[in-house]
Amino acid sequence: DTGVSQNPRHKITKRGQNVTFRCDPISEHNRLYWYRQTLGQGPEFLTYFQNEAQLEKSRLLSDRFSAERPKGSFSTLEIQRTEQGDSAMYLCASSVTGISEKLFFGSGTQLSVL
C-alpha cells in the first residue's frame, strides 16, 4: 500500500493557461474523489468516480473543469482557461465500496494562478 499519489505537488501557471493534475489512488480502491481547499477553509467536494463512471459533480465544478478516470485507475483533473480564483490546493482521495466512509487522501497539488 503506497497510499494516494498526486502529481505535480506544485503548479504555477499564468491566467488563461490550461493545467492538468493527476491522481493515482490506492490500487484496490474503486472510488475516487476530488476536493478543492483554499486558504483558511476546509476541503470542498468537487466530484467523485466509482470505477470509471463519474457519479456526482458539485456545482463548484464549472464547465472549465473536467475530470476523467479512464479504466477506473488513475484520474486526471483539467482546468481550462485558468483564473486567479482557481488558485487552491486540489486534493484527491480514494476508498473502497462498503467502507466508503473511510477516505484516504493524497498530499494534494497546490495551484497558483498568476
Next chain:
Amino acid sequence: AQTVTQSQPEMSVQEAETVTLSCTYDTSESDYYLFWYKQPPSRQMILVIRQEAYKQQNATENRFSVNFQKAAKSFSLKISDSQLGDAAMYFCAYRPGGGADGLTFGKGTHLIIQP
C-alpha cells in the same frame, strides 16, 4: 444543505494536557457519519476518528474520543495527553449515509501544542 461549523479558529494546549475541539452540524438526515480529520503541515488529511449516527456509544481511538450529542447536533473531539505531534489543523466532517456522497467539512481548528 448540510453545514458543519467549527467555532474555534485556533486552540492552544500544554503538552500532556487535555483539549476539546468543538463542532456542530446541521442536517435533516437521520442516517449519517461524522469524522474528525487531522491535516499536519505535510497537507495530507488523516482520519482521526469516525462516528456513525445510529450508534449511541461515543467512538474512541486511543487518546482521541468524541462527545456525540445527536439531538444537539454536536460532535466534539477530546484529545487526552496532548503530544507535540498532535499539532495540526483539525477538520470536522459530515457525510450522509446510504451513498457515496462527498464529505462536507468545517473550516477547521488550528491546534497548537505548547511544550
